Amino acid sequence: MPRAGRRPGGGATAGLGARDSTRAHVAAHARRFVGELAELLRYPSVSSSPAGHPAMQACARWLASHLGRLGAADARVVSTAGHPAIVGRIGRDPALRTVLIYGHYDVQPVEPLSAWQTAPFAPVVRAGYLYGRGASDDKGPLFAHLKAIEVLRALRGALPVNVVFLIDGEEEIGSPHLPALIARLSRYLAADVAVLSDNAVLAPDRPSLTYALRGDLYLELEVAAPVGDLHSGKFGGAAPNALRVMVSALSRLHHADGTVAVPGFERDVEQISARERRYMREVGPSDGALRRETGSLSPVGGGRYSAYERTTIRPALEVAGVTGGYAGPGVKGVIPSRAAAKLDVRLVPHQRPERVHRQIFEHLRRFVPPGLRLRTRERMRATPVIIPRHHPAARAAARAYRRGFGAEPVFVRSGGSIPIVSTFATLLGLPSVLMGFSLPGDRAHAPNERFSLAMFSKGIVTSAAFLEEMARS
């Protein structure tokens, strides 16, 4: 296959031409593409549901069939000990580069359901956005890659690279079974680079490449008293209240200035250079921009770090859930004998999840009086990762963004965690390109999640350009 970009002087012109025809093709088929994506969004593929959930199976089958139509003749649903994954390949030409396209079809739970303006699994288009759970995290961006393949094949007949697909059904619950699957299929999945779009750009005209991710440690806590719930009239003031103990212990996780109060928690946190922080200040979102998204900001650490820094180069410990006592309507006079909490700890290099877990347990234990029992349980773990900014694949991605968005991408850090990225590096020796197509206001994990239709189109053009640029790299 001729590599157009390698002809002297031909690259820019060929690229522009290809971009224009790609864009025209996307525009001509946009209505159908959105309709197909809406089909995909209808599956309530919430991965915190039990394994074997029919919606997960059905969604996986739909995707395998769609990959087949795109040209991946061997596309199939692969069983795991949990929810199934989907794999497939197009092309096995050893003269071509191979790109692994990773995405996930599972979505976050939809609670609180009452906060949704339209039903989470009945996608609707409103004012240029497609609304529905999974629209931007991650079905929409994943589908942009799939449509890029369709467009390239329609325009060129063949792809400029080999493509292998890996579509996860358990990303939102920490991909517990994916590492084993990747190890088992490592030859099948062999590639030069992985591309993922499970993250946001800064703005529609500000494409960005994510080069750092925070790690994640998700803990469940329980405080339990020796006997059952007690009558708060009879015993109020004398009997231990497991919920009050939990509340009191949780309140000791942070200092008054909002920084984490767990002894040793800060010890392994990497100090970031002044130069790096300057670069972040230049390209990253301002406090004002983040405040517009969140409604308000908490000035953690007395303002020593910007909000962007607090969500990327600084760790965070969020209380993600508390339950205990009576939660029904009206009154119940009860001294709760049991309370539970969920902690979501976002880690930065060089914090180690197992050490942080131990530190938190030891710290909380000090605030649990004798007679009550504290238990912690790890539900998810991901180590923080950094992706080389100057890797050839990252540069190919930057060129693709220029073609797809008409703007120079910036390199940004993300506060989120994508455990698969470190799995790719460890098990397949693969660098990962995090090529976001969603926007900061898309409400991933929250009610009224959405995906911009304009970004969907740009994503398709950019993904197609990336495959072409990878062919030239």
Added chain:
Amino acid sequence: MPRAGRRPGGGATAGLGARDSTRAHVAAHARRFVGELAELLRYPSVSSSPAGHPAMQACARWLASHLGRLGAADARVVSTAGHPAIVGRIGRDPALRTVLIYGHYDVQPVEPLSAWQTAPFAPVVRAGYLYGRGASDDKGPLFAHLKAIEVLRALRGALPVNVVFLIDGEEEIGSPHLPALIARLSRYLAADVAVLSDNAVLAPDRPSLTYALRGDLYLELEVAAPVGDLHSGKFGGAAPNALRVMVSALSRLHHADGTVAVPGFERDVEQISARERRYMREVGPSDGALRRETGSLSPVGGGRYSAYERTTIRPALEVAGVTGGYAGPGVKGVIPSRAAAKLDVRLVPHQRPERVHRQIFEHLRRFVPPGLRLRTRERMRATPVIIPRHHPAARAAARAYRRGFGAEPVFVRSGGSIPIVSTFATLLGLPSVLMGFSLPGDRAHAPNERFSLAMFSKGIVTSAAFLEEMARS
């Protein structure tokens, strides 16, 4: 009607004779009585369910019909704006005293259901106890009064007093509609004394008369952030977490020694005399006895008060429920935008509920940062009450206990709240006798609630004796 007790020298003998025949009659019919009580326990009459709940209606009809069979020809279900009440009368002889028998057929919610060894509304007898929600609070003790009427009429043909019944369907939710009903029916309900059995004795051989009740203020709190739940990866460390703010504010309700930290909360607390505390020490439960019930005790206030004192002459502020964030299985990376809590505040003379509500709100507000909103809502209110120990009706009750239990009753304080007692005093000018038949280990409000069959029989004999003693008083 002859008043046997007033014949010189005849009281004791007549009393003993009456007691013996009553006891024999109760023993002869015990099996049927327990079966009837089990029928009553089968109704899932949880009053925190919405008004109009079929189980409440059916339970009320069953009771009205049963009162009719006891001789209250006019017994009927009375509608309220909430759950219905039941009223009925036996006798209108102006020469006789009139006793108002109050009880309630509504019960507490059963959560956590998994902690029940047998289904809460499928009563079973096991090792001398009848198990089921409402067994001891309050269907069992109420039913002992009803069976006392049956026994007296069977043995004597007529009752020694007039009796009026008032059976509440909303006691567990603060009897919101009962004061209006009592005001409306004040002529019908006119009596010399009210008797209630919604409390426990100290032990099977230690009958007790409750002369003090704590008040109750039940508050719902909410902390809300301006926008919806946020992704804890993207924003963790910068965006406000309503749940963490709630936890932090709740943790400020108490000092490290467990006493209430709300400014002004202690100001109106009555100082109890050394003589009263000595009496309480002599007759009240020891710390060891209370510890056996609760599994462990929290040493609130550094040991300045016994556990009995902490649950009676001292106020208590219990966190009765907290909800916020993700409560489902597995992980959800979320910064909660909303958190709710329920506070159960037990008050002592001369604390005023409305002032305490204001103090708590003002205190908590200090720990809610700008940008988040705190709201409180009062769900229940009862003022603390003291019942004269030397009132003739209290002395009649003491004699009835001697006859029913063969033991001298002690006068005790209760940590619970019975709002109806202050309503009776205010609206009907009625003193109340709190004549408990349940035991401290009966698990009122908790899973595996039960009622001792021996206490059921003693309760019937004691109630019958009380009506006779009231006739003589």
